[in-house]
Amino acid sequence: MASDRSAPPALALPVPGTPVRAVVTGEHPWGATARILGHEGVPASIDAAAMESPSGAPIALPEERPRVGEEVDAVVQQLRQWSGPGWVRLSTRAADLAGLRWRCDFCMAWTVLGPGGDGVVMEVRAAGGPEAHSVVAHRDCLLGALHPESLERARVPKVGRGG
Structure with missing residues (x-):
């Protein structure tokens, strides 16, 4: 089976927890579609539940949602x-912009992705094709899953921390 090498590699795509700028390209009852600046070939969406709601509603009201052409x-x-x-789901909630909370795929407890957070994102890929999947984990959960003799145990605590 030939792989589609025209798709961008996963490492070129923004991973969960990455702050981005996006332009709204479509309005829908469920939220909006968007184009991520710097990643124009990758479709993106923002669910209404992942939009900031000044009224305090759990899902942004239609009048609170960004309009087509608006940069967010x-x-x-x-x-x-x-x-x-691929496809990217975005959030515009202020709390998520400060530090995205997502469930660890190992223990299902909340972890924080972004500066100062205790979470990391792994890209799971195979050599046979362009498909990829992101796995979110606490650093400690990932360390616990690695074999005690793995050289990767020394690298995990340093990822994203400049060391």
Whole structure:
């Protein structure tokens, strides 16, 4: 089976917890579609539940949502890349912009992705094709899953911390 090498590699895509700028390209009852600046070939969306609601509603009211053409600050919530260029789910909530909270795929407790957070994102890929999947984990959960003799145990605590 030939792989589609025209899709961008997962490492070129923004991972969960990454702050981005996006332009709203479409309004929908469930939220909005968007284009991430610097990653124009990757489709993105913002669910109404992931938009800031000044009224305090759990889901942003239609009048609170960004309009087509509006540029917004966002953070990557999820990345899916099963075929083609992938799909990115964004959040514009202020709390997520400060530090995205997401469930650890090992223990299911909340972890914080972003500066000062205790979470990391792993890209799971195979050599046979362009598909990729992001796994979110606490650093400690990942360390606990690695074999005690793995050289990667020394690297995990340093990822994203400049060391």
